[in-house]
Amino acid sequence: MTTSAPARELLDAPPPPSRPRSRRKRPRLPYLLIAPALIALLVGMGYPLGWQVLNSFREYGLAQQFGEAPAWVGLDNYISLLTDGAFWSVLIKSVAFMAVTALATMVIGIGLAVLMKSIPSWSRITLQIAMLVAWAMPIVAQMTVWNWLIDDRNGVLNYLLSFLPGVDLVGHNWLVDPWSFFAVASIIITWASVPFVALSVYAGLTQVSDEVVEAAQLDGAGGFQMLRRVTLPILRPILVILLLLQLIWDLRVYAQIELLQGFGAAGDKYDLLGTYIYGLGIGQGHFGVAAAAAMIVLFFTIALSWFYVRELIKEDQS
Amino acid sequence: MWVFPVYWMVNSSFQTSATISSLTPTWLPTSGSWTNYRAVFSDSTFTGALGMSLAVTGIALVVCLVFAFLGALAVSRFRFRGRKSFVLAVILVQMLPAEAMFIAQYKMISGLGLLNSIAGVSIIYIAMVVPFTLWMLRGFVAGVPADLEEAAMMDGCTRFGAFMRVTFPLLAPGLVASGVYAYLQVWNEFALASVILTSDQSETLPLWLRNFAQPSSLGMIEWGQVMAGSTLVAIPVIVFFMIVQGRMTSGLVGGAVKG
Numbered sequence: 077m078t079t080s081a082p083a084r085e086l087l088d089a090p091p092p093p094s095r096p097r098s099r100r101k102r103p104r105l106p107y108l109l110i111a112p113a114l115i116a117l118l119v120g121m122g123y124p125l126g127w128q129v130l131n132s133f134r135e136y137g138l139a140q141q142f143g144e145a146p147a148w149v150g151l152d153n154y155i156s157l158l159t160d161g162a163f164w165s166v167l168i169k170s171v172a173f174m175a176v177t178a179l180a181t182m183v184i185g186i187g188l189a190v191l192m193k194s195i196p197s198w199s200r201i202t203l204q205i206a207m208l209v210a211w212a213m214p215i216v217a218q219m220t221v222w223n224w225l226i227d228d229r230n231g232v233l234n235y236l237l238s239f240l241p242g243v244d245l246v247g248h249n250w251l252v253d254p255w256s257f258f259a260v261a262s263i264i265i266t267w268a269s270v271p272f273v274a275l276s277v278y279a280g281l282t283q284v285s286d287e288v289v290e291a292a293q294l295d296g297a298g299g300f301q302m303l304r305r306v307t308l309p310i311l312r313p314i315l316v317i318l319l320l321l322q323l324i325w326d327l328r329v330y331a332q333i334e335l336l337q338g339f340g341a342a343g344d345k346y347d348l349l350g351t352y353i354y355g356l357g358i359g360q361g362h363f364g365v366a367a368a369a370a371m372i373v374l375f376f377t378i379a380l381s382w383f384y385v386r387e388l389i390k391e392d393q394s
Numbered sequence: 395m396w397v398f399p400v401y402w403m404v405n406s407s408f409q410t411s412a413t414i415s416s417l418t419p420t421w422l423p424t425s426g427s428w429t430n431y432r433a434v435f436s437d438s439t440f441t442g443a444l445g446m447s448l449a450v451t452g453i454a455l456v457v458c459l460v461f462a463f464l465g466a467l468a469v470s471r472f473r474f475r476g477r478k479s480f481v482l483a484v485i486l487v488q489m490l491p492a493e494a495m496f497i498a499q500y501k502m503i504s505g506l507g508l509l510n511s512i513a514g515v516s517i518i519y520i521a522m523v524v525p526f527t528l529w530m531l532r533g534f535v536a537g538v539p540a541d542l543e544e545a546a547m548m549d550g551c552t553r554f555g556a557f558m559r560v561t562f563p564l565l566a567p568g569l570v571a572s573g574v575y576a577y578l579q580v581w582n583e584f585a586l587a588s589v590i591l592t593s594d595q596s597e598t599l600p601l602w603l604r605n606f607a608q609p610s611s612l613g614m615i616e617w618g619q620v621m622a623g624s625t626l627v628a629i630p631v632i633v634f635f636m637i638v639q640g641r642m643t644s645g646l647v648g649g650a651v652k653g
Contacts, residue, residue, distance in 0.1 A: 109468035110480055112461040113524050120521020121487050124498035131498075206397035212635035213400065214582040216600040217624040220607045221403045224617055232402060232419045271396070330493040331584045335604060350493035350585075357497035358589060370494035381489040 132368040136361065146364065153368035162344065163352075163369065169258070170327060170349040177262045177269075178322035184266065185273025185318070192278045207271035215268075219335040222264045226250045251340025258346075261336055265329060273318050280314040281307070320384045324377055330354070349373050403628075407431070407621035414617050430622035440623065442595065443602035447581060449512050450598060454519040454580045459573055462524050466531035471540065484525045492522070492585060500589045510596040518586055523576040530575065534568025535561075574638040578631055599627050 132153055134146040157163045188207075192200045213221075226233050234245040250256050284307055292306050330350030337346050347355065353373070357366025406414060407430050408423035434440050468474070469481060499518050500509075508514030538561050546556035584600040591597060597605070607620045 103474070106468040106472035106474040106477070109464040109472075113465035113484075113528055114480065116457075116461055116520050116524050117483065117487055120499070120518045121490065121495070124495055124502050125490070127501060128495070128498040203396075206395075208636060208639060209400050209632055210396045212578075212632045213628050214584075214600060214631050216582075216584050216603045217403070217628040218399075220603060220620060220624045221399045223607065224406065224621060225399060225402060227615075227617070230414060230419075230617065235419055267396070267399070324489070324491075328491040328493045334585070334588070338604060338608070353494065353497065354589075358500060363497060363501065366497050370497060373491055373494040377489060377491045377494070384489075385485065 128367045128370055131364055132371045134364045136363040136365075149364070153365045154372075157365060157368055157372070166347050166349060166352045167372075169347075173258060173262060173329075173348060174323055174326040177265050177326045178319060180262065180266045181269045181273055181322050181326075182315075182319055185270045186277050186315075188270065188274040189277035189281055192274070193281050204275065207274060210268060211271035211275075213268070215331045216335060218264065218268055219332060219339070222260070222267075223336075223339040226260060249340070251336065254345045257336065257340065261329070261332055264336075265326065265332055269322060269325070273322070276314060276318055277311065280311045284310050317384060320380060324380050324384070327376060327380070328373065400628075403621045403624050406617055407625045409618050411616060411618055430616075430618040431626070433616075433619050434622050434626060437606075439594065439597065439602055439606075443597045443599050446512070446591075446596060447599040450515055450519065451577055451580045453512065453516045454523065455573060455577050457516070458520050458523045458527055458576050459569065461520070462527035462531055462572070462576075463569070465524070465528045466535050469528070470532045470535040484528055487521075487525045488529075496586050496589050499586065503590050510591055510593045512596075515587060515590050515598075518590070519580050519583065522583075522586075523579050526579070527572045527576045530572040531565075531568060534565055534572070537568075538564045571638050574634045578635060581631060603627050 131146070133148060133150060135149045135152070136146050188203070192203060195203075210218075225231055228234065228247050228249040233250075234248055237243055237245045250260050288306060289302065292302055297305065328350060329348060333346070333348050333351050334354070337343075337351065340346075344352075344355075349369070353366050353369045356362050356369060405421070405423050408427060409420055410427065410429065413420045465480075465484075469477060503509055503514040503518070506514070508517070542560050542564075543553075543556045546560045547553060551559060582600060583598075584604070587598050587601055588604070591601060603620075603623055606623050607615065609615050
């Protein structure tokens with residue numbers, strides 16, 4: 077949830093202060109300083125990543141569960157995944173889920189940011205606090221609360237919806253039908269991620285200085301031109317990065333889906349990539365195939381983040 | 395709109411199971427009682443999970459802060475060979491999807507015989523939060539001009555003394571802010587914990603809450619208690635988060651002004 081600010085900051089970093097003396101005198105000190113962090117990264121991330129790359133080319137089946145060494149199988153794991161309809165259906169579902177959720181988050185977030193700009197400050201502060209609270213909620217608490225809101229018997233959602241003419245939803249379980257299961261997941265994730273987008277865009281909007289706006293007005297810019305020529309160019313980098321972050325995060329939702337499955341119906345029909353890989357690897361012990369699937373997700377994420385990193389560098393240079 | 399689920403959580407947590415299971419919702423906890431909170435605190439699995447969470451968070455936080463702080467110093471105060479690659483590695487690690495990594499991490503921890511142990515999760519958590527913390531601290535260290543230290547050295551301080559007396563106090567807010575962010579990540583982490591901590595004796599709070607919110611053998615969920623539990627898990631997070639939001643902005647603005 078919080079990778080963006082420091083990321084931008086890092087590339088804005090001033091060049092390290094020149095310290096010719098200490099550089100010549102103590103060339104080993106910086107290496108000693110980074111050593112602990114580096115070792116922690118290598119142990120906790122580097123080694124598992126390496127294991128994963130290797131094992132996506134190995135077979136883990138029944139024989140390996142009884143202690144036989146896994147055999148090299150080349151690209152077999154990848155081929156069996158990519159020719160498997162189940163994997164494709166999960167992949168397509170995940171990508172669709174990512175697109176819908178990220179888009180909804182962006183639209184609502186931008187809308188709220190524009191709203192915040194135009195309402196009196198006391199209601200703006202109320203709105204900001206409400207959003208901060210929602211944003212700060214731990215995922216498990218979020219999911220538990222929503223599960224209570226949509227509870228089939230005593231949930232407040234069904235109660236309220238049943239006031240609508242012709243609607244009787246008391247006793248309706250939202251988590252049984254896969255479509256409504258994913259709709260619920262998408263709504264919860266959107267609810268939880270809109271605050272970040274809204275507050276960031278709002279911060280961006282406040283950077284549009286009054287002088288610039290006044291100058292543009294003097295030059296005869298109307299509302300639409302103002303948006304297109306003044307506001308959007310300033311907001312563009314923020315919007316691009318926010319969208320990419322949302323896409324990355326929504327592609328790899330695991331906890332929310334897994335928790336929702338725990339509360340409601342579980343099974344293949346309700347899987348997205350994260351829970352699918354989990355089921356494959358830890359549920360069924362097919363570590364090789366699971367590692368290959370994880371590599372495919374990794375590839376997607378890196379492809380998406382690549383634009384993000386490039387955008388950061390571009391922003392830095394401009 | 396945004397606050398309603400949170401309000402509903404707190405509201406429900408003060409209600410008895412009778413009012414909760416009635417067909418009309420109760421909008422205000424007028425007949426509010428602390429029964430649910432007492433029930434949660436007297437649940438031995440809750441106190442166990444609380445202890446586990448405190449231990450894991452404490453260890454991960456202290457180790458991570460020390461490691462990240464040293465790294466941040468190196469990156470922002472020195473120019474050395476490999477600096478760029480190190481920085482790039484720190485950026486890239488954050489892009490790795492945790493969900494695509496945890497089977498490998500599970501295998502490693504299980505290979506070390508550390509499943510269900512504090513050490514097992516801490517190893518992964520430290521690696522998980524160090525990059526982010528390092529990044530954030532780097533910004534704060536860069537915000538303290540090195541000239542200040544040099545001035546102190548002119549006045550007769552040793553390099554280390556100058557650092558401790560001048561730079562370190564100025565970094566305190568930064569350390570607090572990064573520390574709280576690291577704390578929040580570890581305290582809330584669910585996915586990896588659910589993979590590595592499988593025994594009932596080694597649950598962290600998110601795992602405890604997940605299990606607590608499951609229907610009992612009678613098929614009933616004690617919603618009042620579950621909401622009390624959710625509130626207890628969420629409150630420290632929300633409070634710390636609110637504190638850091640303020641510090642973050644002042645820290646970032648301060649850094650921008652100091653150049």
